[in-house]
Amino acid sequence: MTAAPSITQNLAPTPAAYLQASRRVQAGEVPNLRPLRVAVLSTVSAQLLQPFLIVEGARRGLQMTCWFAPFGQLEVTALAADGPLYAQNSEAIVVLARLEELAPEFSEQTVSLDVVVARLRDLLRSLRERTTAALLIANFAQPERLTAGVGDAMLESSQVSAVEKANVALAAACRAVPGAFVFDYARVVAEHGLRGWYDARMFALARQPWSVSAQIATSGALARTLRAAFVSPAKCLVLDADNTLWGGVVGEEGLGGIALGDEYPGNVFKHFQKHLRTLKERGVLLALASKNEEADVLAVLDQHTDSILHREDFAVMRINWQEKSANLREIAAALNLGLDALVLFDDNPFEREEVRVALPEVRVLDVPADPLQYVAALAESEAFDQLTISAEDQQRASMYQQAQARAEASRAAASPEEFLAGLQMVATIGAVGADTLPRVAQLLAKTNQFNLTTRRHTAAQISEMIDSGGVALWLRLADRFGDHGLVGVAIARPMEGEWAIDTFLLSCRVIGRGVETALLARLAALVKTKGGSELVGEYLPTAKNALVRDFYSQHAFIDCGGNHWRKSLSDALPSPSYIEAHFHE
Amino acid sequence: MNDKLLQILADTLGVDVGTLNEETSMENTAAWDSVAHLNLVLSLEQSFGQRFSPDEFMQMQSVAAIRRALAAHGAS
Numbered sequence: 001m002t003a004a005p006s007i008t009q010n011l012a013p014t015p016a017a018y019l020q021a022s023r024r025v026q027a028g029e030v031p032n033l034r035p036l037r038v039a040v041l042s043t044v045s046a047q048l049l050q051p052f053l054i055v056e057g058a059r060r061g062l063q064m065t066c067w068f069a070p071f072g073q074l075e076v077t078a079l080a081a082d083g084p085l086y087a088q089n090s091e092a093i094v095v096l097a098r099l100e101e102l103a104p105e106f107s108e109q110t111v112s113l114d115v116v117v118a119r120l121r122d123l124l125r126s127l128r129e130r131t132t133a134a135l136l137i138a139n140f141a142q143p144e145r146l147t148a149g150v151g152d153a154m155l156e157s158s159q160v161s162a163v164e165k166a167n168v169a170l171a172a173a174c175r176a177v178p179g180a181f182v183f184d185y186a187r188v189v190a191e192h193g194l195r196g197w198y199d200a201r202m203f204a205l206a207r208q209p210w211s212v213s214a215q216i217a218t219s220g221a222l223a224r225t226l227r228a229a230f231v232s233p234a235k236c237l238v239l240d241a242d243n244t245l246w247g248g249v250v251g252e253e254g255l256g257g258i259a260l261g262d263e264y265p266g267n268v269f270k271h272f273q274k275h276l277r278t279l280k281e282r283g284v285l286l287a288l289a290s291k292n293e294e295a296d297v298l299a300v301l302d303q304h305t306d307s308i309l310h311r312e313d314f315a316v317m318r319i320n321w322q323e324k325s326a327n328l329r330e331i332a333a334a335l336n337l338g339l340d341a342l343v344l345f346d347d348n349p350f351e352r353e354e355v356r357v358a359l360p361e362v363r364v365l366d367v368p369a370d371p372l373q374y375v376a377a378l379a380e381s382e383a384f385d386q387l388t389i390s391a392e393d394q395q396r397a398s399m400y401q402q403a404q405a406r407a408e409a410s411r412a413a414a415s416p417e418e419f420l421a422g423l424q425m426v427a428t429i430g431a432v433g434a435d436t437l438p439r440v441a442q443l444l445a446k447t448n449q450f451n452l453t454t455r456r457h458t459a460a461q462i463s464e465m466i467d468s469g470g471v472a473l474w475l476r477l478a479d480r481f482g483d484h485g486l487v488g489v490a491i492a493r494p495m496e497g498e499w500a501i502d503t504f505l506l507s508c509r510v511i512g513r514g515v516e517t518a519l520l521a522r523l524a525a526l527v528k529t530k531g532g533s534e535l536v537g538e539y540l541p542t543a544k545n546a547l548v549r550d551f552y553s554q555h556a557f558i559d560c561g562g563n564h565w566r567k568s569l570s571d572a573l574p575s576p577s578y579i580e581a582h583f584h585e
Numbered sequence: 586m587n588d589k590l591l592q593i594l595a596d597t598l599g600v601d602v603g604t605l606n607e608e609t610s611m612e613n614t615a616a617w618d619s620v621a622h623l624n625l626v627l628s629l630e631q632s633f634g635q636r637f638s639p640d641e642f643m644q645m646q647s648v649a650a651i652r653r654a655l656a657a658h659g660a661s
Contacts, residue, residue, distance in 0.1 A: 014631045015624035016596040023599050048620065201639045205623065212627050448619075543615070 008059045013216060015051060022051035025058040033063035036230060039090040039133075041078065043101035045071045045207040052219035059220075060227040060382065071207060072101070075419040076512045078126045083416075086131060092226055093127055094183065095120070095137040098209070099163070104482060107143060110157040113166035121173035126413070128177050134229050136222075137174060138185035139167040144194050181229060181387055188221040189214075228385035234363060235337055236315070237279060237384070238328060240346035241290035241297050245273060245309065247371065250296045261306045265371070272374045273308035284384050285315040285335060289327040289344075291351075294319040324351045325358035343383045345374075420513055421578035423479040427515055429522045430584030432472035432489075437462060439486045440474055443505060448544035450506040450516070452537065452551060457503070462491065465502065469494055471526055473585070475519045477510050484510055490523045498534040498566075499527045504551075511547070514576040520555055521575035526585065528569045537565040590651060593632055597625045610647030622646070633660040 007024045011017040024030070036057065040046050047068040057064035067088045069077040074097060077085045085093070099106050102116045120137060127135055140163050146152040152159055167186060174180040189197055192214060199211040210218060242249045246269045247259025259266040260273075280286050286309070290297055297319050301311045311317075316334045318327035324346070332339050339361035346352055347367050356364050365381050367374070413419035432440050441459040448454065457465070466472050475488030487507035492499045501523070506516050524535055537552040539545075540563065555573065557565035567573070575581060588602075594609070595602035598616040611617045617625075626642050629635070629651065635658045637645070645651045655661045 012631065014593075014628035016593045016628035016632075019599065019624060020596040048623065051624075201642065202623065202627075204639055205642055206619070208623075212631065543618075 008055050011055065013212060015048075015212065015215075018051040018055050018216075021058075022054035025054050025063065028063075030058045030063075032061070033058060034061055034231065035063045035065070036092065036226060037065045037067070037088060037090045038092045038094060038226065039067045039069065039085055039088050040094045040096060041069045041074050041085075042071055042096040043074065043098050044096070044203075044209055046096055048206070048208045048210075049215055049219050049222075052215050053223060056216075056219045056223035057226070060223050061231060062223060062227060064223070064226075070508065070511055072509065073512045074123055075126065075413065076416050078123055078130070079413060079416045079419050081130050090131075090133050092134040092136060092229065093131065094222065094226075095123065095135070096183075096185070097138065099140050099143070099166075100209070106159070106162075107145075108147060110147070110155075110159050110162050113140075113162055114169070117166055117169040117173060120170060121176075122413070124173060124177045124180050128180065132179065135174075135177065135180040136183040136225060136229070137170065137180065138183045139170050141186050141189040141197075142194065144198060181225070183222060183225050185218070185221070188217055192217045224382055224385065225387060227382065228387035233386045234284075234343045234383045235341040236285040236287055236331070236335060236343070237276070237378075238287045238289050238331060238342055238344045238346075239276070240348065240351065241288060241292055241300075241319070243347040243371075244345060244367075244374075245269065245276075246300065246304075246307075250300055251292055255299055255304060258300065258304075260300070260304060266306065268371045268374075270306055270308060272371065275375045275378065277308050277313070279378075279384060280313055282384070286313055287331045287335070287342075288314045288317040288319065289324055289331060289346075290319045291321055291324070292319050323354060323358070325355050328355060328359055328362055343381070345378065347371075417578060420576075423481070423513070423578075425477060425479045425513065425515070425579045426582065427518050427579050428476045428478075428582045428584060429473055429519060430476075432462065432466060432474055432491075436474050436486060440472070440489050443486070443489050443507060444503060447505045447507060448542070449508050449547050450511050451542075451545050452504040452548055453502065453540045454542050454545060455503050455540075457491075465491060465493060470502070471499075471523065471530070473519065473523055473526070475506075475515065477513075477515055488515060488519050490519050492523055492527055492532075492535065494530070494532065495536070497532065498536050499532040501535060501537045504537070514579060516551070517555065517573075518575045518579045518581050521573040522581065522583065524567070524569055524573045528572075533569055535567045535569060537567070539563045539565075589632065590629070590648065590655070593628050594625060594648070597621055597628055605648070607648050607652075610649075612646070629655075633658075635660050 007030055008021055011021055050066050053066055054064055067090065069085060074095065077083060097120060103111060103113060105111055124135055124137060142163055143159055146159050148155055171182050174182050196211055197214045198209050203209045239245060247265050248257060250258050260269050261267065276286060298311060300307055301309060316331045318330055328342060328344065332342055339359055343363045343365060344352065344355055345365050345367060352364050355362055363383055365377060368377050413422055437459050441462060444455065444457050462472055470491060470493040472491045474486050476486050477484045487510045489503060489505050491503040492501050527535060537557050539549060539552065552565035553559060557567040560566050591602050591605045594605055598621055600616060611622060626637055626645055630637060633655060637654065641654050645654050
């Protein structure tokens with residue numbers, strides 16, 4: 001972790017404070033950050049995380065640039081080799097998919113999550129075939145409420161154990177895909193607590209499920225995981241002796257006088273030593289830098305029966321009366337490490353400051369005054385987090401992209417079209433009538449992105465257009481995951497043989513599935529039966545609808561300038577073969 | 586004037602607080618889009634120690650409307 005510049009510190013837990021700080025990070029006001037391009041695929045509207053991710057990233061030495069795929073479009077985004085995801089050239093792709101969307105029925109009853117895990121495994125493979133970016137996939141949080149309540153724990157069909165099993169299977173799927181890692185979202189939720197994690201209002205208003213504190217926690221954990229994947233961990237923990245490895249000063253109180261044992265306060269230090277031993281077992285080098293008589297310290301390490309750490313546990317020891325910084329320099333040299341590979345843990349604020357000033361490359365931890373907090377301070381420093389992508393991982397990732405991997409991944413769809421076909425979409429298209437008019441008017445009022453003209457006609461105005469000979473169509477969409485409801489509207493009006501498309505829109509829930517092509521084809525067919533010879537499409541640009549700028553040219557309309565396009569109706573417009581269309585006009 | 590509401594609005598939108606006034610609304614402010622709006626109301630909740638209903642979220646689309654909502658909650 002870089003030294004903490006004040007821009008990202010002590011922020012109020014509000015979007016306003018994080019937005020303000022994130023702008024300063026983006027403007028380059030926090031020096032020495034490692035740039036990192038990240039793409040996020042999610043079943044929810046995750047872009048509200050952006051300011052939190054940028055700030056939490058900067059706290060950990062990362063200058064993150066985030067790109068968010070349209071929500072709900074996991075496979076469509078991943079399978080489009082020429083699509084916007086791969087154009088980002090992201091170094092990491094994060095998948096945040098929730099059971100609430102992937103298996104909606106799970107909230108009411110325990111259903112097998114095998115299908116969900118298989119779907120995500122296929123998604124990881126599809127991504128891996130197309131990019132060498134690091135892949136981070138969130139595992140599943142426990143449901144906020146259990147259907148069986150207090151009875152869940154002893155059920156064979158326990159929801160809690162179903163989620164745990166799914167997480168085990170997801171981890172196995174990650175291990176099988178090179179460069180894929182679990183983002184332990186379940187753990188983040190557990191550490192925060194499920195109560196207060198969700199904000200039902202936010203989900204209702206914006207399809208974003210998290211409370212502000214959950215957004216901060218998720219972003220912090222994600223930034224921590226990304227840092228662990230991209231920044232090599234520190235190698236060596238340099239420890240002080242007195243009041244760090246044991247309580248008291250051995251040079252004054254003697255071997256029997258220091259606090260180290262099975263009773264308070266000695267048990268606090270013994271517990272800390274055990275934690276240090278597990279760090280060593282994980283591959284962290286331990287070193288000792290102490291202002292002491294060498295013989296006094298060695299006596300504790302060699303002879304004290306409650307000392308967990310012994311002389312041989314330390315890769316290097318510098319026990320003398322010279323300055324701490326000089327000892328750290330010698331330790332780095334002895335281990336053939338850079339100073340930036342060292343982390344200092346010393347209870348003495350004076351020594352910490354001396355090292356900070358003399359050797360800014362060394363990571364000096366803020367050690368709490370209470371020894372009971374030592375373990376937490378060390379763990380939360382994130383200094384030894386490791387999720388390294390080895391060169392071998394990189395190589396395996398690029399090998400995976402080659403054709404031979406295809407056989408293994410044959411269950412995964414190979415193209416967006418193939419995936420879309422697997423969705424078994426059924427579009428029902430009908431004429432707008434009294435029953436559908438309120439929903440249609442609501443869509444006109446609300447839809448911003450996939451909306452060619454953004455005309456906010458009222459229900460009465462739409463009625464009048466129909467009465468004066470216009471065609472107004474609605475579209476409902478269902479697929480094998482459920483019914484999306486009424487999600488599309490097209491309105492056209494006759495103008496002496498040619499028909500003008502007054503309104504053409506689609507709810508953002510179903511963008512990217514070719515549904516619009518089916519709706520346009522039906523509109524064209526219907527206009528033709530009413531004697532129309534040509535359709536005229538219009539694009540009225542707004543701040544939000546750049547998405548559909550090329551809609552008419554993509555559908556073989558001819559550009560006639562001034563944001564107008566024409567299409568002769570002599571031939572029928574094609575409709576996607578993978579969408580089954582029913583008509584109810 | 587050091588107004589807490591206007592300062593939060595300025596921080597959320599990334600504009601100078603001097604450009605904001607009692608007439609400022611979602612309608613007449615380009616940066617005040619739907620995402621900024623959610624962030625704004627969530628920030629106001631934390632800073633004023635209040636909690637607004639989804640209907641209030643939808644109504645608080647101008648400085649004047651926000652002042653009314655805060656007053657209705659006994660906060661200002």
